[in-house]
Amino acid sequence: MRFLSLSILMLSSALLAQAPPSGEALLLVPKLEDSETFPPDGLVDQRPAHWRIVWTEDPQRKALMLWDTAALGREHHVRYDVRSRASEGALASYAKQRTSARSGRYTGTELALHWHAVALDELTPNTTYYFVLESDGQRSPEMHFRTAPATPEPIALLSGGDARSDRAQRRAVNRMLAQLIDLRPEVLALAHGGDFVLWGTQLPLWDRWLRDQELVIGASGRVLPILPTRGNHEATGALYDEVFGAPGGAEKNYYATELTPEVLLVTLNTEIAAGGEQSMFLEQVLASRRATRWQIAQYHRPLWPAVKQPATAAPHWLPLFDRYALDLALENDGHALKRTVPIKEGARSERGTTYVGEGGFGVQQRTPDTARWYLQSPGYAHSRHHVWELRFGAQELEVLAWDLQLGKIFDRFALRPRAR
Amino acid sequence: MKLSRVLLAIAVLACMVALLRLGIEGWGPLFAWLWTEGGYDEAGALSVLRSAGWFGVVLALLVPFRPLGLLGLALAAWCGAWCAATIWQREPFAALAPAMQATRLAAPLSLGMLCATPRRPGERRVRAAAVLLVGASAATFAAHGVEAFAMHGEFLDFLFLFARELEVSLAEPTARRMLLGIGALDVAVALGALLALRWPRARIALAWMGAWGLATAALRPLAYGSEFYADFLVRLPNACAPLAALALLRARDLQRAEPPVTHASSP
CATH class of the missing domain: 3.60.21.10 (Metallo-dependent phosphatases)
Known part of the structure; x- marks a missing residue:
């Protein structure tokens, strides 16, 4: 009996030691989607999609902006500014523009998808940049990111x-x-x-x-x-x-x-x-x-x-x-x-x-x-x-x-x- | 022929123990396949692999003692399932898996052939076992040669670790050239092994395969620690298969050298 009590005590101590710390839920846990509601594969037009920013070296001053379109297209730009221009609507209101440095078709024949990459440099450290991606006249919503600080900051x-x-x-x-x-x-x-x-x-x-x-x-x-x-x-x-x-x-x-x-x-x-x-x-x-x-x-x-x-x-x-x-x-x-x-x-x-x-x-x-x-x-x-x-x-x-x-x-x- | 059977029995048992270990731990491509595509949850996939793994070990223990060729076939099928899962997983060089794992597939098959009914060397089934083992050994070495030509990162890392043990500096370009040489040697040895079926002097290739296969299998636990013992065991057929082939070919030679049995005939 004593052995049983001791075993139960040890087991419960072990379980308590492994138990996660309780705390307030700060994030809303979304309901899992049904697969039928997933977006369809591939892209159908030149509206910039699949956007991502890649940092490797010098995130204070550089960022590689990438996105995809259905066709290769002709003109691909990133327009960016340190102020939001979303309310102004016109692309010309962005202070800076960078033309696509590289574009290409993805390896693989399953989908007709093309990537576009624009390297932004000479950015200002610790600064929020608002940007819009543009391909053949179609554009993404305005988004923004912050460059890394060049000074010791949290x-x-x-x-x-x-x-x-x-x-x-x-x-x-x-x-x-x-x-x-x-x-x-x-x-x-x-x-x-x-x-x-x-x-x-x-x-x-x-x-x-x-x-x-x-x-x-x-x-x-x-x-x-x-x-x-x-x-x-x-x-x-x-x-x-x-x-x-x-x-x-x-x-x-x-x-x-x-x-x-x-x-x-x-x-x-x-x-x-x-x-x-x-x-x-x-x-x-x-x-x-x-x-x-x-x-x-x-x-x-x-x-x-x-x-x-x-x-x-x-x-x-x-x-x-x-x-x-x-x-x-x-x-x-x-x-x-x-x-x-x-x-x-x-x-x-x-x-x-x-x-x-x-x-x-x-x-x-x-x-x-x-x-x-x-x-x-x-x-x-x-x-x-x-x-x-x-x-x-x-x-x-x-x-x-x-x-x-x-x-x-x-x-x-x-x-x-x-x-x- | 007895030596061949012993070598193959060791190889098959080692391989089955390794697959059992990998299965119990849920490591390797077959677990990934069962979990991702097979519709099993983690516990179910582990249960399948554990049961099949133990079954494989028991069969491997039985093969040398039971004259049932089907047991060898069943063990080869089990190895084949791992091979198929490796292809499915599509990691680097996965397409070469049937060739890379050929000795693992051939060892139980040839053991089954040799154990099915005790036969004298030279008989058709024994000869087929020898051809199978030589072919599988050649395929395995050729595939590893191709991997070396493609500069498989793990192979390069072995060279770097070896150089570190010897306390010599090894630059990556030099290591790459060395790996090219090793790859070329693997392919040459594979060709030599095929010649060994006809030309006895080429059998040195099979002996080299045995030594090199054992050394490279032992590299894993030596380099990464004893917990990698399954990686050693699963590669043991790479050493045992060519040595078993060598023993079979030698046995055939000896049989040919024996004086023909003469029967007294009545005048």
Whole structure:
């Protein structure tokens, strides 16, 4: 009897320890759509659609504006200004215009779709830009985004990945991200951890992802630039580079982004050789920016997974993360919500890197292996759709896990700046 | 022939244990297929893979002792399901999966052929098993050669890790040239193995395949840790199949060298 009571006590303690912190639901959880209500595949005219802004290097001054049309067309422009011109109606009222630098037909014959890319540069840091995309006289609604600040200022970033399947759930997640845009004006961009689509070589799947991504827009028309990561489901094929303008160079797709002078985000590619030039790049970036207060990395396959085996990149990157005291690693691919204990040299260490993840933008969630040592308290792993919010301050980096099934904050912890 | 059977039994059992492990953990393409396309939820997919995985292990244990060729066919079908799921998953080089996994498919088939009814080397079924094993080994090596030519990132990473262990610096262009050489060697060895069916001196290619197959299979747990043991086991047929083929060809030679049995005839 005593044994039974003790067992029940231990079991209930364990369950309480794993229970999510209760809190007020801040986001409205949308009802899942019926597949019959999804928008039809493809585009029918020259109205700019599938818009996205891609940040790679120098987000203070540069942004790559991309959109799609049905036909190749002849004239494609971005008109932009630091003031909204929506009420004025005329395109001529925008102070600046940039003509399309590049256009092309997407690889693949399933759909007639064409992409257009315009590189904006010489932008002013920490400035809201209102823009309209124009193709052959047809235009998008006015939208806006904010450039990254060139001075140390608090900013926030959303992070998540694995949107490849379960479209109704993906669209629901996107609607919640849109709510977050309104709720958190300090959020500058979305770091996407990859697996956008089930098969990266199939254009109709990208068409659907791009269509669904249009839902990630605030009520005022604010959109978040994307910092994309190549995932294993788009490991091959030209479409990833066509959709995102070959971030970090075609097929390489690794790059470093200085979001502010105090925030460095390194995007890595787990689908190519992790050693060699990519490791040299990582080491060079981390070593040359030792003074940057916050250093984080994002990549697709997890080095400390909650579900699968560790990525084969682990022996190449972990020593560098340890040597340069990376603060936080954003992982994906596992389809679970997880946070590890701080890890250094393969063991728990308060001077180590925390790994969070790993993929909850709509894809079905897996049951994680919670017995793994690095997922013990304060670490954890659960099955729930989620997005990470990183709030970079002068004194701390606050990391929030949003539970997108309940619309509330699931976890909140803070990291302190570390000596490098 | 006994040596061939032992090698193949080891390969098949290793492969089945690996598939069981992958199935229990829900790793690999077959889980993804069941979950994404097969209409199973996570628990259902895991249950299917766990049951089938255990069934495969039991069959693999039975094959050497039960003269039923169908058991080999069933095991090959199980490996074939993984192969089909790999193609479905469309990760890099997925289209090469039937060739890359040819030894995994051929090992249970040839074991079934050799165990079905005890036969002397040289008989048609034994010869077919030898041809099957040689062909499968050649296909697997040629496919890996193509992967190397295409600069598979994981292969490059092995070279970088190896160089790090030796404490030598290896630039990526050099690693790429080395991988080209390895790919060329793989393809040459595959051709050599095919010649071995006719030309005994070319059998050295089969011996090389055995050694290289074992080394490259062992690379995974050595490089990434013991939890990658299933990655080693599932590749063991790459070493065992060519060695089993070599043993079968040797056995055939020995049989040919035996003096013909003469029967006393009445005057």
